[in-house]
Amino acid sequence: MESSSLWMEGHQPRFEAASQPQTFDVAIVGGGITGLTAGYFLKQSGKKVCVIEKGQIGGGETGHTSAHLAYPIDLRPTELSRTFGKDGLRLTLEAGVTAIDAIETIVMDLGIDCGFQRVPGFLHASLKEARDETAALKADFELVKELGFPVRFLPQGPVEGKPAVAFADNAIFHPLRYLTGLARAIDRDGSRVFENSEVTEFQEDPIRLKVNGVEIQAGSVVIGTHVPLMGNTGLVSATLFQTKLYPYSSYVVGARIPKGRFAAGLYWDTSDPYYYLRVHSNVDHDYAIFGGEDHKTGQVDDTEACFQRLEAMFRRLVPGAEIDRRWSGQVVETNDGLPFIGETAKNQFVGTGYSGNGLTFGTIAGIMAKDVALGQSNPWQKIFSPSRKKVLGGAWDFLTENMEVPYHFITGWLTQGKEKSVRSVKAGEGKVLTLDGEKVACHRDEEGTLYRCSAVCTHMGCIVRFNSAEKTWDCPCHGSRFLPTGEVIGGPAETPLKTVGRKPTRRRTASNSGS
Ligand SMILES: Cc1cc2nc3c(=O)[nH]c(=O)nc-3n(C[C@H](O)[C@H](O)[C@H](O)COP(=O)(O)OP(=O)(O)OC[C@H]3O[C@@H](n4cnc5c(N)ncnc54)[C@H](O)[C@@H]3O)c2cc1C
Structure with missing residues (x-):
């Protein structure tokens, strides 16, 4: 035995x-x-x-x-x-x-x-x-x-x-x-x-x-x-x-x-x-x-x-x-x-x-x-x-x-942010990426400008998700909503999402290359 x-x-x-x-x-x-x-x-x-x-x-x-x-x-x-x-x-x-x-x-x-x-x-x-x-x-x-x-x-x-x-x-x-x-x-x-x-x-x-x-x-x-x-x-x-x-x-x-x-x-x-x-x-x-x-x-x-x-x-x-x-x-x-x-x-x-x-x-x-x-x-x-x-x-x-x-x-923390490159965010899209170990909410507008802010909701710490219809970041836990720039558009969160990295950057695309 x-x-x-x-x-x-x-x-x-x-x-x-x-x-x-x-x-x-x-x-x-x-x-x-x-x-x-x-x-x-x-x-x-x-x-x-x-x-x-x-x-x-x-x-x-x-x-x-x-x-x-x-x-x-x-x-x-x-x-x-x-x-x-x-x-x-x-x-x-x-x-x-x-x-x-x-x-x-x-x-x-x-x-x-x-x-x-x-x-x-x-x-x-x-x-x-x-x-x-x-x-x-x-x-x-x-x-x-x-x-x-x-x-x-x-x-x-x-x-x-x-x-x-x-x-x-x-x-x-x-x-x-x-x-x-x-x-x-x-x-x-x-x-x-x-x-x-x-x-x-x-x-x-x-x-x-x-x-x-x-x-x-x-x-x-x-x-x-x-x-x-x-x-x-x-x-x-x-x-x-x-x-x-x-x-x-x-x-x-x-x-x-x-x-x-x-x-x-x-x-x-x-x-x-x-x-x-x-x-x-x-x-x-x-x-x-x-x-x-x-x-x-x-x-x-x-x-x-x-x-x-x-x-x-x-x-x-x-x-x-x-x-x-x-x-x-x-x-x-x-x-x-x-x-x-x-x-x-x-x-x-x-x-x-x-x-x-x-x-x-x-x-x-x-x-x-x-x-x-x-x-x-x-x-x-x-x-x-x-x-x-x-x-x-x-x-x-x-x-x-x-x-x-x-x-x-927990599913937000586990499943969101698998990708690590801002290049993967196409015009009109929003994605949670992991950049330097941080969950970052990245949105690129139709003109190619990239907006980055923390993906961590300032209310209770859940990971926000991109609402492609409204072009907002919405929290699945309590419903707080944020603009791509991070400002609060709906509570219970009161504090904007933290800005991450550089100011919004514009990518040269076919549609904006002439500007
Ligand atoms: C017979 C039995 C059946 C069980 N069945 C179940 C079950 O079916 N399902 C379930 O969910 N749970 C079960 N449990 C409970 C579960 O196994 C334990 O609660 C769990 O494994 C504890 O994990 P832990 O990491 O907290 O502790 P541990 O696995 O004990 O790890 C703690 C570690 O700390 C180390 N350590 C201690 N002091 C120091 C120090 N000073 N410096 C460095 N390292 C140190 C120890 O060496 C140890 O490896 C069972 C427990 C037993 C005994």
């Missing part, structure tokens, strides 16, 4: 250790999904970054995950809605959807061979208890459906015929192949990924990190170490850790299972702690990863018994399963069930407290780290804020946005 995770098999990325003093725009501590996603997006937006990993990239919890890419989170929809309201539920589900879409886009853009595949996810009645959960699961279903997500209620679901809520469009992938692809995309053009490089000291003003005895200086720092650094580094205050974060151990077994026993997909039950199953297909067999038996880290003496109970439950579910490996790892829970993602001090950004949803929350953290570094707002900054507080008896005040905003927000 192997006692290492499925993902670590054959995982041998090679990046140099930090060995000389250097300066970067952003230093990112931790080479898991949080750190590498942050590194990728920050580099994409023109920053010179370094990702500093004390061991091998992916060697932390990302290498020990069960690799469900699910947009529903550990908190049941009804529970989440009770605490954070329907808007909180919607924003949280949107975060998951956005993260999975972002991963899919990156996989395609970089051509990463990591088996990314869209699969359904099923929340089903408890494997442990025989009570009828139809009404409670229906309540979850109704709530999520009302918010417009693709769900179905199954009176008899795929797991032991128990009632289930089926969520469409989740995904599976090989997390470490994905991370390796991200790291390779980061480690060039002046940005670096360092392995075998532990951050042992931290100083502010300016930010300096002691790594392998040398000093790395940076304008800002992103802490993607899963459990935030404290101690000598002093990066995150002990108070946050002691009062709001709780590490739990979780156990996993892996097994070949008969083909077709379960369709490729994600399955998790309503037990507390819950059981989770992930199935993917190989040519001649299917492979299942089954996990659960979570407990507060350090609070159970007989951890072997946790594996034994897990195996017994799995064999009940899939008689004939050939269990060939097992591993365990840590998830970090928070006092209210949502992660802490955001700035804990000026120029210090942290992502932690993801519970069992760290692949999606880690991805969102990477996106949010980029937004903070660029001084842009984003849809989740209040709900995931490390300093969020609920007013006693009152409502959470994180939200005024409408449903599509997170979607437009």
